[in-house]
Amino acid sequence: MSRILVLGAGLCGLTTAMLLARDGHEVTVLERDPAEPPAPADAWQAWHRPGVNQFRLPHLMAARWRVEMEAELPEVIGALEAAGGLRINLLGLLPAERRGEWRDGDERFETVTARRPVLEAVLAAVAAGTSRVTIRRGFTVSGLLTEGSRVTGVLAEGGHTLRADLVVDCGGRRSALGSWLIAAGARRPVEERADCGFVYYGRHFQGRLPEGQGNVLQRYESASILTLPGDNGTWSVALITSGRDKALRGLRDPARWDAALAGYPLAAPWCDGEPAEGVDVIAGIEDRHRGFVVDGEPVATGVVAVGDAWACTNPSLGRGATIGLLHAIGLRDVLHDTDPEDHDKVVRRFHDWTSAAVEPLYRGTLWYDRHRLAELDADAAGVHYRPDDPRWAFSLATFAASLVDPDVAREYQALTTMLATPDDLVSQPGLPEKIMRLGASAPAYPLPGPGRRELLAAIEGS
Ligand SMILES: Cc1cc2nc3c(=O)[nH]c(=O)nc-3n(C[C@H](O)[C@H](O)[C@H](O)COP(=O)(O)OP(=O)(O)OC[C@H]3O[C@@H](n4cnc5c(N)ncnc54)[C@H](O)[C@@H]3O)c2cc1C
Structure with a gap:
């Protein structure tokens, strides 16, 4: 059992806290915004959350989020449905002629979703009722306590200090962890950063x-x-x-x-x-990724970043909460299997696991976004976008084929709800050929709708 500080009570901070506390750790969550969460029914109107820019922006939870939550924290799903969260089959949003008859296994496309304030109020209520979780709101972390290259706690506005065996940064897109590490004398994390556009x-x-x-x-x-x-x-x-x-x-x-x-x-x-x-x-939404192991050496031990504090992208694919949940589960598992006293090993193992398991999800999102942005800019310039990347042509063909074939509609749905990866799809015998046959010659924009003019x-x- 470790004493763990989680910085930030957003979607990932609350989820991480519950998962770690369930596994026996003593977890304190520190949140800058002072407002206590209202009841879910009042959250849309009444909850002031300046710490999360996207608080009132549209959110949808992917089917994979529902699958993982039901397995790990089923009471969150129960509480979300009790608060009016919608259980909906995303395949069922397609007209019947596109999806065909319902089939065994289609229930995997179900999700449970809500407006962001309602979702977060539910998570906050379940987290607050979880033993070994303490949530302190109105507590702004301003730096790190260190001993050599090991982080041993945090400094907070008002002169507070809090010590911990592990600090987990869930401070979201605007997390200041990189500058705190540098101020504490650590090497600079590797950071990629650009306006997603x-x-x-x-x-x-x-x-x-x-x-x-x-x-x-x-x-x-x-x-x-x-x-x-x-x-x-x-x-x-x-x-x-x-x-x-x-x-x-x-x-x-x-x-x-x-x-x-x-x-x-x-x-x-x-x-x-x-x-x-x-x-x-x-x-001004940023794509940002931070690596805390540089040239094979952790920049510091005693600290890790989860969710948007680690990596975030343009959110149009609606993956952020699911990537954060998978990341939090990975941290729980690494801590479960590693001697918590071996601080160096904890950071290295979590870094390796993150690189192998969740970084490909981030890279895939970035790849799609870069193409899509270039395509939108080409539209504005009146130019047809034809990049020299067969994967982009395949991705467009997959969507076009999903409009005319119920099997491909399911494969496409599995991709977009994070139940499958592009590799899963490409490795199915005959499927890539079928997709190209059905979708390769579709118009650039196959859905009915206005052109630019x-x-x-x-x-x-x-
Ligand atoms: C426009 C938009 C739409 C989106 N739509 C979707 C979607 O449809 N589906 C989806 O899955 N994802 C979506 N996302 C992504 C999703 O919002 C994020 O992935 C998710 O909020 C990340 O959770 P987090 O806990 O890492 O960060 P956040 O939820 O941002 O929480 C960070 C928390 O840390 C606190 N904090 C920051 N600094 C400090 C500090 N120094 N001290 C104490 N507390 C601090 C903040 O106040 C905040 O509460 C969207 C994002 C945007 C921008």
Whole structure:
């Protein structure tokens, strides 16, 4: 049993705390935002969470998140459903002619999801009731306590110090762990960092959940659209564009946003509800990855980073919470199998496991995003995007084939809900050939919807 400090009570911090406490550790979670979580029913209206930029932006939990949560922390799923979280089969969002008859095994595509404040309020309530978990809110960590290259605790605003056997940074996208380590005399972690380049224009709705018409992420010329079911008769819709595409910035105006969405037959029914006021806009989202073992040596021991504090990307694929959950499970397992007194070994093993098991998920997301952003920029320039990367052509063909073949629709759904990897798909005998036969000659944007010119006209004419 170790004394563990978890920095940050966001999605990963709370999940990590519960998993570690369940495994016998004494866990204290330190959260900067002072507000106590309201009851889930009041969380959307009442919870002020400036520490999480994306707090009010659309979120959907992947089916893999539900699968892992049901296995690891089933009471979270129970509490989420009790709070009005929606259990929904993501394959069922496709029209019947695309998915065919229901088959054995299709239940794997089920998820349970909610608006982010509701989801986090549920996690916070379950974590608060978990033995060996203490959550201290209004506690801002400002640096690290060290002995040589070993982190032994944290410093906090107000002059507090807290000691621990292990510090787990779950401070999210804006985590300052890198600068704290350098200030403490450690070597600089390896950091890759760039603006992901996308802008989100999201709205939440309430009413009668629309019938599903297509995948939750839809790719069109100049914009992607997310249609995300939520809790208690709510859902959200987001348009995602390139940040360089100035002509689309009018989407921050609700009337123009409505006019734009009206042109997309698969997404327009999702705007038939009571909208929350205004359009939530988020830009300047970073892709960031940090490595804490440099040239084979940990920059410090006694500290690890989990979830967005380790790596984060543009979120249009909706993978952040699932990657964070898998990462937290991995940390629990490494600590379970490693002598906690062997601080060096803990950090090395977690680094190796992270590199092998979750870094490919991050890299895959980055790969998709880079292509998609380049494609959106090509759309704005009036150029057809044809990169010299057969995997991109294969990915587009997979989607196109999923529109006409129920088997491929399932394979595509497994990919997008993180139940399978691209390698799983490519290794199935005959499947890549079938995908190329059915999808390779599809139009660049196979879904019905406006081209760039019509989209601009809708925004400007409203
Ligand atoms: C626009 C947008 C949409 C998204 N949509 C999805 C989606 O549909 N599905 C999905 O799975 N993921 C989505 N994500 C990603 C998801 O939000 C993150 O992966 C997830 O929140 C990461 O959890 P975390 O605990 O690592 O960080 P966070 O949830 O950001 O929590 C970090 C916490 O640390 C606290 N903190 C920071 N610094 C300190 C400090 N010094 N002292 C004390 N506390 C501190 C913060 O206040 C905060 O509470 C989206 C992200 C964005 C930006």
